[in-house]
Amino acid sequence: MPSSLTPEEVNAFIAEVFPSSHADGTRCVELGERMAVARWPYDETELRPGAYISGPRMFALADSALWFAAFTVLGLEPMAVTSELSIRFLRPAMNGDLLARAVLNSVGKRRLVGTVEIWVDGAPDRLVAAAQGSYARP
Amino acid sequence: MPSSLTPEEVNAFIAEVFPSSHADGTRCVELGERMAVARWPYDETELRPGAYISGPRMFALADSALWFAAFTVLGLEPMAVTSELSIRFLRPAMNGDLLARAVLNSVGKRRLVGTVEIWVDGAPDRLVAAAQGSYARP
Amino acid sequence: MPSSLTPEEVNAFIAEVFPSSHADGTRCVELGERMAVARWPYDETELRPGAYISGPRMFALADSALWFAAFTVLGLEPMAVTSELSIRFLRPAMNGDLLARAVLNSVGKRRLVGTVEIWVDGAPDRLVAAAQGSYARP
Amino acid sequence: MPSSLTPEEVNAFIAEVFPSSHADGTRCVELGERMAVARWPYDETELRPGAYISGPRMFALADSALWFAAFTVLGLEPMAVTSELSIRFLRPAMNGDLLARAVLNSVGKRRLVGTVEIWVDGAPDRLVAAAQGSYARP
Numbered sequence: 378m379p380s381s382l383t384p385e386e387v388n389a390f391i392a393e394v395f396p397s398s399h400a401d402g403t404r405c406v407e408l409g410e411r412m413a414v415a416r417w418p419y420d421e422t423e424l425r426p427g428a429y430i431s432g433p434r435m436f437a438l439a440d441s442a443l444w445f446a447a448f449t450v451l452g453l454e455p456m457a458v459t460s461e462l463s464i465r466f467l468r469p470a471m472n473g474d475l476l477a478r479a480v481l482n483s484v485g486k487r488r489l490v491g492t493v494e495i496w497v498d499g500a501p502d503r504l505v506a507a508a509q510g511s512y513a514r515p
Numbered sequence: 516m517p518s519s520l521t522p523e524e525v526n527a528f529i530a531e532v533f534p535s536s537h538a539d540g541t542r543c544v545e546l547g548e549r550m551a552v553a554r555w556p557y558d559e560t561e562l563r564p565g566a567y568i569s570g571p572r573m574f575a576l577a578d579s580a581l582w583f584a585a586f587t588v589l590g591l592e593p594m595a596v597t598s599e600l601s602i603r604f605l606r607p608a609m610n611g612d613l614l615a616r617a618v619l620n621s622v623g624k625r626r627l628v629g630t631v632e633i634w635v636d637g638a639p640d641r642l643v644a645a646a647q648g649s650y651a652r653p
Numbered sequence: 654m655p656s657s658l659t660p661e662e663v664n665a666f667i668a669e670v671f672p673s674s675h676a677d678g679t680r681c682v683e684l685g686e687r688m689a690v691a692r693w694p695y696d697e698t699e700l701r702p703g704a705y706i707s708g709p710r711m712f713a714l715a716d717s718a719l720w721f722a723a724f725t726v727l728g729l730e731p732m733a734v735t736s737e738l739s740i741r742f743l744r745p746a747m748n749g750d751l752l753a754r755a756v757l758n759s760v761g762k763r764r765l766v767g768t769v770e771i772w773v774d775g776a777p778d779r780l781v782a783a784a785q786g787s788y789a790r791p
Numbered sequence: 792m793p794s795s796l797t798p799e800e801v802n803a804f805i806a807e808v809f810p811s812s813h814a815d816g817t818r819c820v821e822l823g824e825r826m827a828v829a830r831w832p833y834d835e836t837e838l839r840p841g842a843y844i845s846g847p848r849m850f851a852l853a854d855s856a857l858w859f860a861a862f863t864v865l866g867l868e869p870m871a872v873t874s875e876l877s878i879r880f881l882r883p884a885m886n887g888d889l890l891a892r893a894v895l896n897s898v899g900k901r902r903l904v905g906t907v908e909i910w911v912d913g914a915p916d917r918l919v920a921a922a923q924g925s926y927a928r929p
Contacts, residue, residue, distance in 0.1 A: 395845075397837035423811035426869035431809075432876070433851035440847055455840035461787065462846070463601040463739050463877030465628050465649055467621045482632055482645040483605045490603050490645050492630050494620055507620040507628050509647040511603055511737065533707075535699035561673035564731035569671075570738070571713035578709055593702035599925065600708070601739035601877050649875065739877040741904050741925055743897045758908055758921040759881045766879050766921050768906050770896055783896040783904050785923040787879055 382452070384408055387445055390453045403438065405445045411481040413445035416498075419474050430470040430497075430505075435477075439464060439493040439508040442479035447489050447512050450481065454515060460488065462510030470505035473497040487514055520590070522546055525583055528591045541576060543583045549619040551583035554636075557612050568608040568635075568643075573615075577602060577631040577646040580617035585627050585650050588619065592653060598626065600648030608643035611635040625652055658728070660684055663721055666729045679714065681721045687757040689721035692774075695750050706746040706773075706781075711753075715740060715769040715784040718755035723765050723788050726757065730791060736764065738786030746781035749773040763790055796866070798822055801859055804867045817852060819859045825895040827859035830912075833888050844884040844911075844919075849891075853878060853907040853922040856893035861903050861926050864895065868929060874902065876924030884919035887911040901928055 387405040391398055407414035417438045425431040440459055447457050476496055483490040488511050495506040525543040529536055545552035555576045563569040578597055585595050614634055621628040626649050633644040663681040667674055683690035693714045701707040716735055723733050752772055759766040764787050771782040801819040805812055821828035831852045839845040854873055861871050890910055897904040902925050909920040 394840045395838075398839075398845075424809075425812075426808045427872075429872070431812075432873040433847060433854055436850045436854075436876075437847035440850075458841075458843070459846040459880055461603075461737055461877065461879040462850075463647065463875065465599075465647070465875040466873055467623060467626070467628060483642045485605060488605070490605060490642075492645070492647065504621045504628075507630070507647060509601065509603070509630065509645060532702045533700075536701075536707075562671075563674075564670045565734075567734070569674075570735040571709060571716055574712045574716075574738075575709035578712075596703075596705070597708040597742055599739065599741040599875055600712075601737065603737040604735055737879075739923065741875075741923070743899060743902070743904060759918045761881060764881070766881060766918075768921070768923065780897045780904075783906070783923060785877065785879070785906065785921060 382408055382448060386453070387448060394455045398441065403441050408445065408449055411446060411449055411484070413442050413449065413479050415442040415445055415477045417475040419472070427469065428471060430475060432466055435466065435470065435475065435495055435506045436462070436464050438475050438477040439479070439495060439506065442477040442493050443491045443510060443512060446479040446481050446491055450484050450489065451514065456515035457512050460511040460513045462508060464506055464508040466506050467504050470497055473499060488512065489514065520546055520586060524591070525586060532593045536579065541579050546583065546587055549584060549587055549622070551580050551587065551617050553580040553583055553615045555613040557610070565607065566609060568613060570604055573604065573608065573613065573633055573644045574600070574602050576613050576615045577617070577633060577644065580615040580631050581629045581648060581650060584617040584619050584629055588622050588627065589652065594653035595650050598649040598651045600646060602644055602646040604644050605642050608635055611637060626650065627652065658684055658724060662729070663724060670731045674717065679717050684721065684725055687722060687725055687760070689718050689725065689755050691718040691721055691753045693751040695748070703745065704747060706751060708742055711742065711746065711751065711771050711782045712738070712740050714751050714753040715755070715771060715782065718753040718769050719767045719786060719788060722755040722757050722767055726760050726765065727790065732791035733788050736787040736789045738784060740782055740784040742782050743780050746773055749775060764788065765790065796822055796862060800867070801862060808869045812855065817855050822859065822863055825860060825863055825898070827856055827863065827893050829856040829859055829891045831889040833886070841883060842885055844889060846880055849880065849884065849889065849909055849920045850876070850878050852889050852891040853893070853909060853920065856891035856907050857905045857924060857926060860893040860895050860905055864898050864903065865928065870929035871926050874925040874927045876922060878920055878922040880920050881918050884911055887913060902926065903928065
């Protein structure tokens, strides 16, 4: 039953079905009604120029957070796939873990739409990125 | 002072600086901290096939709501302009006034980013569109 | 047969099924293989502050151009609907008719995706907006 | 001079300033006037469920291709940063290297906007993703 889903169950599922995502340290750290929070542990070996956390890294975390939020409605569904996603980068992301909070705006028969906010741990009021996108139900 | 701005002041301002928007009935109906609600009165003369309210109409209302939300930070600033906006249409919008609620995710030196939800009056739990975009500060 | 569709047929169709769009002067002016060009005649009564053509007007034209491009694949299909569209505004659009050229990037079973460029008549090398979006097949 | 920039120079530059991107195999393979093609070599260790190449992998390649296209205008500029990017996933991407072709739609004083098409090697007519986004000039 989705409503009792725990972050630990999500993380065990991802470790099994998408091991490279689990291996980079991405974890589900919170689940609520139609929402999820994902964390990525800072890794200085993958910074882009300026010592910034890269845009693709933030996109990947936004995408994970939306997928985890979708699980709260669909259960652990491996074949829910991103249909489209747009992301805005707001300021440099530096020197800390990333957190992404996804909230579903809409749950339709064929599509889930959600909005994501991303910040560096310790500075939730200074967003580094905002995103919105759609997941297609399988 | 932006914090005391009222919907009436916004509507008087729009009537002056962007009269065609005021003339189509679009109004600011609520303002809060970094948020605004806009309303468009149903007009059956501009429906698209299927008797649906058109996508461009929803985009226009999303854009207005974001502009009004920006006013809560910038004051009545005519030259704040949309930089980019993405919109998702979620289900047919029919038979009623449209309401759009914009909330600012981020207020930066050069850019404001916000998220918008749109529904038909009476059905706030059944969103017809979701959008996210950026306004450039003048 | 879609390949022999003419702009005149598109315009007659729009006049019938979406009369408010036809009434604002929007016209299909060119059709090709998976592409279309739409024109909007300058109307100074609907300018936003700065005497700029408004963002929603450009969005509406981008949306029309994509629809017309979809007709080259689907025939005159009133119930093809926009699923999502993102638009970037690049510089002020002033003092002239708008032209929008849409090219389909992809034609799938359920979705058409296309890219649109918009300029003011006479300045095709100075784009005022670029957009990309999806139409759902009925 | 940007116009004489070669893919080899781009790849040497990326190896130096963004080593993790170079290390995953991403390469610039073609440069032209305001355009670039990037390639990512298939790596089955990072597939998502369904044996699909992941969405974040496609986003990363789109972002790289846009950056390389920006180099044709700006020279090898490490601090050009993505401002926003929207991506549409069109069909499963499987069993081959990815190629992404970015073309700049617009080169402004503060912003470059471009469009990207992505396909699996050998199937350029069956796009797996399309994207559009903005780079901020430093």
